[in-house]
Amino acid sequence: MRLKPFLLPLCLLLLPGLSGAAEKTVYGLNEYAQLHNLGLRVPAKLDTGAKTASLSARNIDRFKRNNEPWVRFYLAIDEAHSHPIERPLARISKIKRRAGDYDPEEEKTYTARPVIELDICMGQALRTIEVNLTDRSAFQYPLLIGSEALKRFSALVDPSLKYAAGQPGCTPDATPGE
Numbered sequence: 396m397r398l399k400p401f402l403l404p405l406c407l408l409l410l411p412g413l414s415g416a417a418e419k420t421v422y423g424l425n426e427y428a429q430l431h432n433l434g435l436r437v438p439a440k441l442d443t444g445a446k447t448a449s450l451s452a453r454n455i456d457r458f459k460r461n462n463e464p465w466v467r468f469y470l471a472i473d474e475a476h477s478h479p480i481e482r483p484l485a486r487i488s489k490i491k492r493r494a495g496d497y498d499p500e501e502e503k504t505y506t507a508r509p510v511i512e513l514d515i516c517m518g519q520a521l522r523t524i525e526v527n528l529t530d531r532s533a534f535q536y537p538l539l540i541g542s543e544a545l546k547r548f549s550a551l552v553d554p555s556l557k558y559a560a561g562q563p564g565c566t567p568d569a570t571p572g573e
Contacts, residue, residue, distance in 0.1 A: 419550065419551040421552075421559055422441055422560050423441070423557045423558055424440065424556065426517050428516065428538055429563035431513070431514035433470075433480065433513075436563060437536075437537050440534075440535070441540050443552055444542075447526075448525065448538070449528075449539045450470075450527070450531070450538055451472055451534070452529065453468065453469050453470075454469050456468070457484060464483070465483055466484045466528065467479050467481045471532045471537070472532075482513075483511070483512075484511065488509075510525050510527045511526060515540075516565035517540075520572065521569045522571050522572060523571040524544035525543070
């Protein structure tokens, strides 16, 4: 009986956390993502254990345009993507290598990857996220969405679900939200 007076303050303390959860969108372990800038829909893996997002790309070439750094690449998704894509280079990311990827002769524990910004639509949400470019053709999902991008989507990931958000529903003239 002594616990009852403590229940009301405890519930009041929990309310701010519950209201934050109400503003989140539940996504599954896998979702369809529209690469809004490119007019392409791809399956994505949502990975809360990865910090960054990665897009499958090949023949990645950095160059200068008007004295600004740019990157040219081909999507490494299937043979249908034979035209190059060019985007401004946002930055270079240092991705920690896994034990199996480490080459002692190279003496580097990281891989440098170019990073670009892309507008991605999942469900009804359109967000601009940073993605690093790397060849993911050996993986099932050409797009991996890590925790930094998931924050931008206000995402809660339920690993028991797949494609919970359904098909991307952003209109062609939509602008990315926060």
